[in-house]
Amino acid sequence: MSEHVERLARRVQGDDFFLAAPLALYATNQQLDDTALAARLGCDAAALTHLRLCRNPDPQPPHFWKDVERIAEHFRINADRLAEIVRFGQGLMKLRSPGQATGFLMAAREDEAGEPPPAEEML
């Protein structure tokens, strides 16, 4: 794995053009590190880097499914799982505003008891 490609993949995590963006929002919301996120996607860390550099699927049907299936097939991961994760991340993207994203995501993911977020139950 090229360290430069890996660095680029991290750089685009805040860029909505890339799949990295919804994945990052999902991971933050669900309190997942890279290893846990990769496990949830059903891939290894190297594949996660390349997934991040993919174009963010077009949210409009039928493009969304076409894009998700193409990505899932290439990386040999479950398309339904990828779709759920990306949908959730894209939903968060719509509600995000610079400077408020962190607070909102933190509120969404935990209560005082630090329990896992409800979204976890859906996936």
Added chain:
Amino acid sequence: MSTTATDDPGREADRLHRRLLDRDPLAPDALAIAFLEPLIRWLAEHNPSVHAHLVEHAAEDAILNLIRDPTSYKPGRSTLEAYLRMSAQGDLRNLLATEKRRTAGKKPLAAVELLDPDGKHTGREDDPALRLMIEEERAELERRIPASVREGLTECETRALELMLQGERRTSVYAEACGLAGLPAEQQEREVKRIKGRLTKRIQRAGEGP
């Protein structure tokens, strides 16, 4: 600069460019794999006195710019490789100019801090402009919440959504806002979690809309 294991790298690069134009979701990754490393090497060789970090950043910028706007490359005028080199060299020049301006304009921290007449610092918390900006950002965010999220929410859920948008995390605050403060703590937690769960699902559905 080779793109992939092929006899004709130029044709392969053209195919990659076509995939970018066609919005193939895999194309950005393929472009980075094929071109980023060689571009960094070339840029470093031609700018030996420039810090490696800036070189890498410029190469990344060139790749990202092409990914975002593949029409900026005209296949008839040059090879993709030459285009990326030219673009990266330009990005590097811009980065160096920015860096130079930043260094020249750098002032000691003391000169930036504002002091009030009593000699107390005017920090972020006290800055009225910052408060205004936060209010404006919040108003903007609320304006952007899609109808699919807002519609059909109960009064309690609307208040809870607003609390989530403010970054509120305390169960007790949600319980107070929803009139649950009189319930035992465990029940409050359960109810608040359920409300947050519904809102989270709405957020996910919001991702499906335009």
